[in-house]
Amino acid sequence: MSNMPELKIGVVAVSRDCFPESLSVNRRKALIDAYTKKYGEGTVYECLICIVESEIHMVQALEDVKKAGCNALVVYLGNFGPEISETLLAKHFDGPKMFVAAAEETQDNLTQGRGDAYCGMLNASYNLKLRGVKAYIPEYPVGTAEECADMIHEFEPIARAVVGLSDLKIISFGPRPLNFLACNAPIQQLYNIGVEIEENSELDLFEAYNKHEGDERIPAVVKEMEEELGAGNKKPEILPKLAQYEITLKDWVEEHRGYRKCVAIAGKCWPAFQTQFGFVPCYVNSRLTAQGIPVSCEVDIYGALSEFIGTVVSQDTVTLLDINNTVPADMYKESIEGKFPYTQKDTFMGFHCGNTASGKLAFCEMKYQMIMARSLPIEVTQGTLEGDIKPGDITFYRLQSTSDNVLRAYVAQGEVLPVATKSFGSIGVFAIPEMGRFYRHVLIEKNYPHHGAVAFGHFGKALFEVFKYIGVPVEEIGYNQPKGVRYPTENPWG
The missing domain is CATH 3.40.50.10940 (Rossmann fold)
Structure with missing residues (x-):
């Protein structure tokens, strides 16, 4: 990478x-x-x-x-x-x-x-x-x-x-989308831990993208994409635009990294992105992340920071997902109960539109963004990489600054189960021991946003030490407490 x-x-x-x-x-x-x-x-x-x-x-x-x-x-x-x-x-x-x-x-x-x-x-x-x-x-x-x-x-x-x-610059484009205040956080803590940030307008990005029209490198990138997608290349007509966008981002990184050796991107992806660019950036985000340049969705600056940390620790591709929806009772009974040592409350679905790298999906297809297409023309929502996430060990984690500028983090180890999601997007059925209690007394209680970073493997020990080293107070590092160990805010009578 x-x-x-x-x-x-x-x-x-x-x-x-x-x-x-x-x-x-x-x-x-x-x-x-x-x-x-x-x-x-x-x-x-x-x-x-x-x-x-x-x-x-x-x-x-x-x-x-x-x-x-x-x-x-x-x-x-x-x-x-x-x-x-x-x-x-x-x-x-x-x-x-x-x-x-x-x-x-x-x-x-x-x-x-x-x-x-x-x-x-x-x-x-x-x-x-x-x-x-x-x-x-x-x-x-x-x-x-x-x-x-x-x-x-x-x-x-x-x-x-x-x-x-100490060598990282985060490049962001645009303010957080409307109704996504959860992804908005003060940047002071970035400077406190030695990270630089360059905030740009999405209009600057749009200008740079238009200047790359007809770039001679586009056909070669399109060919790479075709080879990667294989039979999943269901939207070949959108690949030239996606290739143009990928080249734009890479050039921006090289022109704006300054004295920093490492870069992560907090990208804009909606609501005006689709109508102006004519596509969604999910697949490009997945490709850059797989190459070692993490890209977060919805201008999630601390999401990009978390992805970078996980990439460096695991030396592997990571992803950023919504802690999204419950596993239906009938799916749990049919595919999980009695086969895996998890209660239904230990399970949930991690999802994003299509930003998970192809190498971390069990199968993949290029599609359109269904949620966005409910209010926009389908043709401008193309560019998602959809498929079920590969089963295996994972670490769900995030580093975050609160609205009042307190640095905190969480780490939880678990796995992606070999269960068909029967849904859309980049998505998987996740299981984390005591997830229900962790969800309530860490994620909700500590006001974390809906985005969590995912490293593919168990890296909780290293991530915990990284967070301690860079200055996160130990009491502000949440993890999924074992059964019988009560959270401070947990009602002792259940």
Whole structure:
């Protein structure tokens, strides 16, 4: 995928000067060997210039990892560690950082070979707080070389997301549509987490689109679309316009990204879009999202932001769906009850007009937008990519700023069931354990909009840590509480 941040993690070992430096030297080597053996080379850089015992060493290590092009840092406590120097290293490193510590190795060497990094991690965390330094600390941050290698691997999607956000510009077109105040949110929190935004008029976009009429690249894009759609190419006459629009957006991205390496788009799609452009942009949105440039519908700025985070974490295509409608009782009884471990309230349908990439659909066809066609000529509503979403694991999530500028998020893992939707649009039958309670006491109680981002796989652990790292208060990260664990607003008598 294009438009994704590249990650290089510098591993710096530290040592308290009253402990044998050899502990940190040997344990660092074992850590790098374990990581390379399991995950390969390229992502991790071993800082060999020194073991950090002093502030002078800290400066040397910092310069070394910067020179190596590292944009993420792992501070490895091979023994107790120097609480001042190691936290100064984290303070002065511009990028995401993680602290991990070495476990003791053998009962046969607990005199000269004991490192006490278990204790040192406590001092490190205390000093990080004193200096106001953010760092990712794993759930249990002390381990063998192999265990710490796994921790670094788990840090990678978190670090990628943080790096990506620092390099992200969201490009939006137009104000939110009428009666979609739910997608409207203050942009202050974007700046607070380091994201840039460029807001444009849809008239600017329309002008750029018209300037691309007859663009020599259109036939090649049409051919790509034909190959992708195959037998689902039910509206071939609309493909040249869609290709023209795709080229317009890509050119806009390149001309307007500025100094930012990554871009996401919050696009306008109605009500005037269809009558002026002559189509709906859903299929183009799906194609760009699959290429690594997430595009949200209805100028949903925080939807685009959420999609980008999920794309970087999963390194895969995501989608943005309405948390849309209930599963009918007869469908539940026929296709779900007794076959899957879900109540009817655990299920719902996720839907959008046609913005989900073809690779995430069980089948697809190019169609017109049925809801819009109820009040507009059918011919101007063509351009949706419709089909049932592929069964499999998913993570439903969103990062959002409230109307009063509070940053909050939710994460819930579940699956798309192999159940025919018998409906229209890009749509699937979703199941999330205890969804009914989550819907009431997180989504409704916390005033979330109807759009949720979907990552294809279980990425709740990484997303939770990303949200914590960028500053979402832990109490503002909602998730689907297990049965028997009550939400603060939940009536104890049911």
